[in-house]
Amino acid sequence: MTSALHQDLARILGEDGVASDGHTLARYGGDALGSYRAFRAAPLLDRVAAVVAWPTETEQVASLLRYANSIRMPVIPYGGGTGVMGAAVATDGAIVLNLQRMNGVIDVSGADFTARLQPGVILEDAHTAMMGQGLRLGHDPWSRPIATVGGAISTDGVGYTAAAHGSMGD
Numbered sequence: 001m002t003s004a005l006h007q008d009l010a011r012i013l014g015e016d017g018v019a020s021d022g023h024t025l026a027r028y029g030g031d032a033l034g035s036y037r038a039f040r041a042a043p044l045l046d047r048v049a050a051v052v053a054w055p056t057e058t059e060q061v062a063s064l065l066r067y068a069n070s071i072r073m074p075v076i077p078y079g080g081g082t083g084v085m086g087a088a089v090a091t092d093g094a095i096v097l098n099l100q101r102m103n104g105v106i107d108v109s110g111a112d113f114t115a116r117l118q119p120g121v122i123l124e125d126a127h128t129a130m131m132g133q134g135l136r137l138g139h140d141p142w143s144r145p146i147a148t149v150g151g152a153i154s155t156d157g158v159g160y161t162a163a164a165h166g167s168m169g170d
């Protein structure tokens with residue numbers, strides 16, 4: 001028996017775009033911040049979202065956000081979940097907006113020094129796509145094989161090449 005929230009989101013995303021079982025909620029309820037490093041904030045890591053949603057298209061993201069806003073429901077964007085500051089930790093009853101299926105490289109132009117990427121593209125894949133056009137990502141965190149473009153932009157991550165190229169935002 002799924003909740004009304006689950007069913008409403010399934011109408012937007014399709015049945016395979018939503019999950020609310022205990023295993024999935026636990027899997028995507030937080031990032032790489034362990035309770036042993038959270039100290040007094042550790043109890044905050046025990047919160048449980050109501051549902052995890054996997055959009056595949058921009059319009060689905062817009063529809064989900066319109067819907068969540070209409071019922072005043074918090075939405076937690078989720079990339080690779082490699083953050084170590086607890087930024088992707090769910091709040092009780094929230095929607096986890098998992099961007100991992102929006103992982104397309106739209107285009108890369110070596111001539112224009114531009115790349116258009118969906119937010120769930122893994123940094124390693126972004127780098128590989130750019131190398132094919134004679135470019136490089138210029139952001140090289142240790143989490144590059146897992147972290148996403150959206151998460152790196154959100155955190156303005158700083159990697160090993162930051163001295164040369166600056167942060168992800170740069």
Ligand SMILES: Cc1cc2nc3c(=O)[nH]c(=O)nc-3n(C[C@H](O)[C@H](O)[C@H](O)COP(=O)(O)OP(=O)(O)OC[C@H]3O[C@@H](n4cnc5c(N)ncnc54)[C@H](O)[C@@H]3O)c2cc1C
Pocket residue numbers: 031032076077078079080081082083084087088099119120140141142143146147148149150151152153154155156157158159160
């Ligand atoms: C082993 C390891 C090594 C690491 N090395 C580095 C390093 O060298 N340099 C560094 O800077 N960091 C490092 N990190 C931290 C982490 O990898 C970075 O913060 C990374 O940028 C997070 O990306 P993510 O996709 O995993 O984001 P998540 O952890 O999923 O989310 C991080 C934040 O971004 C938000 N977010 C995610 N996707 C989106 C989106 N599409 N739109 C809007 N908001 C979004 C989330 O809500 C959350 O607030 C490391 C982590 C680990 C576990």
